[in-house]
Amino acid sequence: MKTPAGDECRFYYEDYHRGRSEQQCRLIQSNPNSSAWRPHDCANCPVPSILRANSSPNLVLQGTVKKGFMGFNRRVEVIAFCSRHAIDVPEPHVGCPQCAKEKPGLQDLFTQW
Numbered sequence: 001m002k003t004p005a006g007d008e009c010r011f012y013y014e015d016y017h018r019g020r021s022e023q024q025c026r027l028i029q030s031n032p033n034s035s036a037w038r039p040h041d042c043a044n045c046p047v048p049s050i051l052r053a054n055s056s057p058n059l060v061l062q063g064t065v066k067k068g069f070m071g072f073n074r075r076v077e078v079i080a081f082c083s084r085h086a087i088d089v090p091e092p093h094v095g096c097p098q099c100a101k102e103k104p105g106l107q108d109l110f111t112q113w
Contacts, residue, residue: 004039007048011063027063028076035065038074045076046092053093058084061092 003012004023011027027047028037047063060081067074080092082099089096 003042003045003048005042005045005048007042008051009042009045009048010051011047011061012042025063027061028065031062031064033064035067035074037065041065041074041076044074046078047076050078050080050092054095056082056095056099058082058099059089059092059095 001009001012001014003009009025011025013022013024013026015022023039025037025041028034028041045063047061050061060083062079062081064077064079065074066077078092080089081087082089082096085096085098087096087098094100
């Protein structure tokens, strides 16, 4: 679904059907340690770009809204985890290093011929 910032995100949900006015980020909502989500948090959220760059089904994301000084500079921080290898993923845009080692690269494809 398209976020208020205009990006596709599978965690964003909105419902305006028959008078409802509901917007929520299910990634932030699932984290009890996070501050409350607001629709303008989508403007600087890294999750849509992570989902575009990495479509691994084993990548588990956890998002947290962090408040800045006096309510300014709010940001969304994302922690990634690989459910297949049970390790933290340091760079979510790239993905799990163990999963990358298991996939054949271009060099492996050319050496098979």
